Amino acid sequence: MLKKNGEKTINELSADRKSSRFTTVLMGISNLGLIGLIGYILMNQTVVIMPSEQTAKYTIGNDQANKEYFIDMTRDNVNLLYNVTPINVDENFGTLLKRVAPEHQKDMKTYLDKASEQIKRDQITQVWSTTGLYQYIPGQQAVIANGVTKTYLADKLVTSRAQKIKFEYVMKSGQLFPKNITEVLQNEPK
Structure with missing residues (x-):
């Protein structure tokens, strides 16, 4: 094997490793962001209790209703x-x-x-x-x-x-x- 081919292979592997690390870090940050978003949604989800008899359409907001x-x-x-x-x-x-x-x-x-x-x-x-x-x-x-x-x-x-x-x-x-x-x-x- 030629020294030139070995150096080329080492450089390619090094670049591939850097690319893999970047992708792994990016995926980790993405997963943490999604976990945070799901946690926020679960903690702030709105549960609306519906009366047994509905006489009209309801308009319900975070801190107001009709x-x-x-x-x-x-x-x-x-x-x-x-x-x-x-x-x-x-x-x-x-x-x-x-x-x-x-x-x-x-x-x-x-x-x-x-x-x-x-x-x-x-x-x-x-x-x-x-x-x-x-x-x-x-x-x-x-x-x-x-x-x-x-x-x-x-x-x-x-x-x-x-x-x-x-x-x-x-x-x-x-x-x-x-x-x-x-x-x-x-x-x-x-």
């Missing part, structure tokens, strides 16, 4: 909270609690647990009948639901009264979380 979405979610939440029996109270309250923002779950859980105990102990059945009137308050991200609550004790009607229930929400990453649920008294400002 009036119809707020009203339909309120309709679902008020049904979970006020249409309860000793048999379904745990399931309804559990479903409602899953919808509450993590930072508000502790307070809500305490309230729902006490209500659940009383409903089971006293065999209370509560029925919510909506009047169909929902007032959306965009500045507060809140909805006031109007309806009639009937409470039965051992199949006997104990109370029937008109109520206004205010649901205040927090919107995060396209998800609507109830943060506060209160009764609006007649003489109280909305």
